[in-house]
Amino acid sequence: MxxxxxxxxxxxxxxxxxxxxxxxxxxxxxxxxxxxxQGPEDDFEEDIGFENFQRAVKDAISLANYDISAYDTAWVARIPKVFAGENLVPHFPEALQWVERNQKDDGSWGELQPINKFDEYFSTLSCLIALKTWNVGHESVAKGEQYLQEKLVTLGDKELKYVSHGAKVAFAAMLEDAEKLGLSLSSPSSSSPLPCVENLRSYRTKVLERLKTFADVIADCPKKLLSFPEGLEPVLDWEGIGDLQFEDGSIFSSPAATACFIMRTKDSKAMNYLTSLIGRFNDAVPCMYPTPLSEILSIVDHLERLNIDRYFSAEIRELLDILHRQSELHGYDHDDLPSEDIETQAMIFRALREYQYDVTPETFLLEGISSGQIGELGARGMLQLYRASELIFPGELLLDYTRNVTTVSLRNILNTTTDPALKKEVEDALHSPHFMQFRPFESMKYIDRFDSSVEANETYFEMTFSRLMHKLNPLMVAFAxxxxxxxxxxxxxxxxxxxxxxxxxxxxxxxxxxxxxxxxxxxxxxxxxxxxxxxxxxxxxxxxxxxxxxxxxxxxxxxxxxxxxxxxxxxxxxxxxxxxxxxxxxxxxxxxxxxxxxxxxxxxxxxxxxxxxxxxxxxxxxxxxxxxxxxxxxxxxxxxxxxxxxxxxxxxxxxxxxxxxxxxxxxxxxxxxxxxxxxxxxxxxxxxxxxxxxxxxxxxxxxxxxxxxxxxxxxxxxxxxxxxxxxxxxxxxxxxxxxxxxxxxxxxxxxxxxxxxxxxxxxxxxxxxxxxxxxxxxxxxxxxxxxxxxxxxxxxxxxxx
Structure with a gap:
């Protein structure tokens, strides 16, 4: 007892x-x-609303949904087309025209039902900068300025508590750009700076000062910040960021980050990526494209660990139905990491097996293991492969081999890493099987880790470049x-x-x-x-x-x-x-x-x-x-x-x-x-x-x-x-x-x-x-x-x- x-x-x-x-x-x-x-749980409903939260998560785990992002489209509109000896003009005038056409009646830009007000301010400021950069849309600029003048006065900690660290830094960077362009965001009736503006600028300054102390900013910068490189411009090695460029030419599948990268490097591969998106989405771009399967499955994993997956059971089942059908056809109809990526394949296998789909490890892991990919995996990939191997059925020698190899690797990581979040995750994994854990207990553990995490530290979930994940993290933890x-x-x-x-x-x-x-x-x-x-x-x-x-x-x-x-x-x-x-x-x-x-x-x-x-x-x-x-x-x-x-x-x-x-x-x-x-x-x-x-x-x-x-x-x-x-x-x-x-x-x-x-x-x-x-x-x-x-x-x- x-x-x-x-x-x-x-x-x-x-x-x-x-x-x-x-x-x-x-x-x-x-x-x-x-x-x-009684507690203040109703604040979440008042600030965010369960329907808005549910809609955002459902969109995130959909393979087919790509909503247009005013924030990212405005960044694309800022890219200049260079002619020797001539004035600059927009490289994507259609994106700039989209910005002009899609201002809302109240002067803002963004989704019709933004998940929170900050997202609306975020998009509006980005669009104002794009218009002001090219000195067009004067009436739209005036309406947008008036909108932000009224709204930023009331922006405080309550609105920012659901905002990721990277987004805060990016917003502060845009405030500086707006000031340089002559945009007026302070109320005409007050000459003093807005408290929220000063606080965000101060926060970004501290972040940049700390990053300057890193020997290698790109290697050491927390991914929750690096996923928004447009906010870290003064301290980043933009040529070095190119080493992280995805195969499709994008920077972290983010049009905004890719646009910023192009303006610093004039990279042609990145330009081709944005050109294809503008054509695909009728003059605009989504906030992330494509959404890698690994990121979608990470969000599902996050929902499960926080014990809120039951609110999205139909959407999770729909996603897994698609992945199961495509695995039987030996291919994935999704612009994503290649199907032979062993980390992604391990995540797919584990998710399908946990949800009772008839799958074999050979279908997902044999090719990657045979080609030596397992030796190239980092800590996150090893953890994913280790967790997949825990769901072993009798006679599955491939999973037995995988379990042995990943166990040795994780023990080596445990003995060498100085990252406290990674160390704790590996310790937990080796101590007891993930599949044997109770989700309510796990939710307590992971909420604690998020609460203790600051911009300098990361949880296991945040060790990814997905800005979609970082955007949803504060909301999912708050709802959990x-x-x-x-x-x-x-x-x-x-x-x-x-x-x-x-x-x-x-x-x-x-x-x-x-x-x-x-x-x-x-x-x-x-x-x-x-x-x-x-x-x-x-x-x-x-x-x-x-x-x-x-x-x-x-x-x-x-x-x-x-x-x-x-x-x-x-x-x-x-x-x-x-x-x-x-x-x-x-x-x-x-x-x-x-x-x-x-x-x-x-x-x-x-x-x-x-x-x-x-x-x-x-x-x-x-x-x-x-x-x-x-x-x-x-x-x-x-x-x-x-x-x-x-x-x-x-x-x-x-x-x-x-x-x-x-x-x-x-x-x-x-x-x-x-x-x-x-x-x-x-x-x-x-x-x-x-x-x-x-x-x-x-x-x-x-x-x-x-x-x-x-x-x-x-x-x-x-x-x-x-x-x-x-x-x-x-x-x-x-x-x-x-x-x-x-x-x-x-x-x-x-x-x-x-x-x-x-x-x-x-x-x-x-x-x-x-x-x-x-x-x-x-x-x-x-x-x-x-x-x-x-x-x-x-x-x-x-x-x-």
Whole structure:
């Protein structure tokens, strides 16, 4: 059971934690506190609006959507055409004409529905500079000046908190350009400079001064800044930027950055890139073209890690459908990094496999590995390839090889890097599989990293030149905070109801060896975080508590009527007749009656959710578990030593996952037919998950089980392999567990699985088992890191200021 060493301060919500090292972690409630603490989450809706945010993200992960950018088009319009001995004229007059034609009625430029007001100011200033550069559109310039004069007066930290560092620097650079051109942005009624203008200029000055100290600005500059090179003109080596030029001639797929590069270098390849865009998009350009698949998939990965991907599930599925169809045709109909780019291919493979598409690693990785690309990858590419290799199915030698190579490479990076963000990312990757992590826990970790990041540092996600990613980052993190806080409030209410249930029905009925409520609900909440899955979380938690309590009863048979009392308990459950235990001691009698009563309540909820009576089937699941509890108790009572297969056959059922997973599946919100549960794929997966649970539990509880004279798979394995040392036997069981995990993935991530509920609940169980037993028995002893996660998850809100 979770044991926490120190008592925390009283949290600000309705929950109080009472900690007792001898009895584990309990939860009680301050019943005088009647309302949940409220936060400033509504500010996000007021400042940005969920619909605007959702639209921006959907556009970003679309393969076909390229909205025109007034900001970038204005930059293209500024490029001069050079004639020897003659005056300069625009190289792209059509772009300049587009700017003149597309001013809005209020004097601004930009999208009809900008994601925030800063984007509108950003585009407007860029367009004003383009018109003023060529001394055209005087009426438009006057209207635009008036618009910015009115708006910049109110521009402050509130509007800038959702703006990337690179965009702030680029805006400050444009303010200087505007001043040189004679544009008037200050209010005519005030002679003093605008505070926001001065603050942005000061910020850019500090950034430039710091960059001047770098031996190699291009190599050392954070990509969140370098992705906007037009803001860093005084300190950049523009010829050096050319070394980063993409194959299509662009600078980071950005028309604005490419235009700035052309004005400094007159690069013909870059000019050809912009010429093709002007023709393709009818005299204008988008903000980024093309959007590399790696960047689109990075955004999807970002949404998942921040636990907000459920808001974009249809768009993600549409994207992956396209990628899967194109992979089957052995090519990508997308102006993108070439299909043989192994980093991109690793990202595609991992995304498709996680979403149950039928894919093989050879289709995506064999060519890149055979051609030696793996040796040319940087840290980010190695991480992507390593994460792809984690989703290995039995017999996939290519992924096994990939895992070994990338592990060695990442360990070398860990020993040599001085980048704290990269070091932390690699440490996390090598410590535990990414696919085994719970997204709500990951979201806490990554929000913290973004919050602590300044323009001098970067998170893993920011190690890219994609200005689209950097533009969306602050918005996604801000929304992730809103999502986390709102979900936390929901979980607190659910935990309050479950604690009352525990107090009313169980806490006084039996002197528990363990206090399972909090770890059970924790696993349900992080494994099924969607707010709409409240019933599933409740059923999961109550089933887990009941399994733990009855398991403890059978483990302590000598204290409660001995083996005969347990036989009567089993007979009572087998016949579903509480009178059979009337002659037993208090705990046996009380818990038998309590179990039947609570199971019938759960059966009723599951039956109502499915629209048919499931009581006989769901009772039989408990009857099977109790029967195997009794078998193990009789083994221990008689000293019988089972074979490994016999032990696993019994132990995988007695581990008690059936009453948790099956009941939860029925309450998940999906219709589950009898045919689904009779399907061989389902039965195999259910058996594999149970065996995985038994093995990972035994690896962490072996010493205690031996002291208690109980069987353990470790002791059985040692007995069957007498030539092995204890360490070798332990390693052998670990390898068995690793193989089981691979088999579980091959079942649950198989495209034949049509039930999302079956897949999700079993994956939640696998992850919860890993969480609780990876390092120690989390039901009795808790790692320091997990203690912090628990405290944070249930009791600490994110500041949305």
């Amino acid at each position: 979770l044991a926490v060493a120190e008592v925390p301060e009283r949290p600000p919500g309705p929950l109080l934690m009472r900690l007792n090292s001898s009895r584990g972690l309990n939860v009680v409630f301050d019943h005088d506190h009647t309302s949940l603490q 905070k809103v999502n986390f806080n709102k979900c936390q409030a929901i979980y607190q209410e659910e935990l309050q109801a479950l604690t009352k249930w525990d107090d009313d029905h169980l806490r006084n009925a039996y002197n528990f060896q363990r206090q399972p409520l909090l770890p059970a609900f924790l696993a349900g909440a992080v494994g099924m975080p969607d707010p709409k899955l409240a019933l599933a979380r409740s059923v999961w938690t109550r089933g887990s508590v009941l399994v733990t309590v009855i398991d403890d009863l059978f483990d302590e048979a000598t204290l409660h009527d001995g083996i005969q009392g347990l036989r009567l308990f089993h007979e009572s459950i087998k016949r579903w007749d509480p009178s059979i235990v009337d002659s037993c001691c208090g705990p046996v009698k009380t818990l038998a009656r309590l179990l039947m009563s609570e199971v019938d309540c759960l059966c009723k909820e599951a039956s109502e959710a499915q629209g048919r009576d499931l009581t006989p089937f769901l009772r039989s699941i408990w009857q099977d578990v109790i029967a195997e509890f009794l078998t193990e108790a009789e083994w221990n009572d008689s000293g019988y030593q089972p074979s490994s297969e016999e032990y696993l056959r019994t132990g995988s059922i007695s581990f008690g996952l059936g009453p948790i997973t099956l009941y939860t599946i029925f309450c998940y919100g999906e219709h589950i037919s009898d045919e689904m549960l009779d399907n061989n794929d389902y039965l195999d997966a259910f058996d594999l998950v149970n065996r995985y649970g038994r093995l990972i539990n035994d690896l962490r509880t072996h010493s205690r089980e031996v002291l208690g004279m109980h069987n353990s798979f470790i002791s059985v394995y040692e007995r069957e392999h007498p030539k092995l040392s204890k360490q070798e036997a332990y390693a052998g069981v670990q390898n068995l567990l690793k193989g089981l995990a691979s088999k579980v993935f091959s079942q649950l991530l198989n495209s034949r699985y049509t039930s999302q509920a079956v897949r999700d609940v079993h994956l939640a169980m696998i992850r919860s088992l890993y969480l609780m037993y990876y390092e120690v028995d989390g039901y009795r002893f808790t790692s320091h890191e997990l203690k912090k996660q628990i405290q944070r998850f249930f009791y600490k809100r994110f500041s949305c200021e």
